[in-house]
Amino acid sequence: xxxxxxxxxxxxxxxxxxxxxxxxxxxxxxxxxxxxxxxxxxxxxxxxxxxxxxxxxxxxxxxxxxxxxxxxxxxxxxxxxxxxxxxxxxxxxxxxxxxxxxxxxxxxxxxxxxxxxxxx
Numbered sequence: 324x325x326x327x328x329x330x331x332x333x334x335x336x337x338x339x340x341x342x343x344x345x346x347x348x349x350x351x352x353x354x355x356x357x358x359x360x361x362x363x364x365x366x367x368x369x370x371x372x373x374x375x376x377x378x379x380x381x382x383x384x385x386x387x388x389x390x391x392x393x394x395x396x397x398x399x400x401x402x403x404x405x406x407x408x409x410x411x412x413x414x415x416x417x418x419x420x421x422x423x424x425x426x427x428x429x430x431x432x433x434x435x436x437x438x439x440x441x442x443x
Contacts, residue, residue: 364396
């Protein structure tokens with residue numbers, strides 16, 4: 324998965340979530356907590372992978388770090404104490420998306436490692 328695809332996926336998910344948060348005044352604090360976690364993951368992953376889409380082969384250490392950021396972000400989001408049912412749904416979905424993105428990034432790194440180590 325390229326940095327561009329990763330960023331687009333994360334931004335679209337965050338934007339749809341932001342719209343939902345605007346309609347839920349009583350749970351604004353929980354919503355803000357969730358958004359802060361989301362933004363932290365987005366900023367960290369985007370900053371780390373910026374410019375990596377043009378590298379061939381990619382810097383695998385950077386992509387491993389990006390996968391770790393997504394995995395840790397998924398776990399941090401999943402463990403937030405959210406009481407509102409609608410926010411819990413978004414929390415679960417976003418955590419799952421980040422988890423799946425991290426798994427896909429780990430798989431991409433593994434595929435590149437196999438390709439690089441394969442004798443010509």
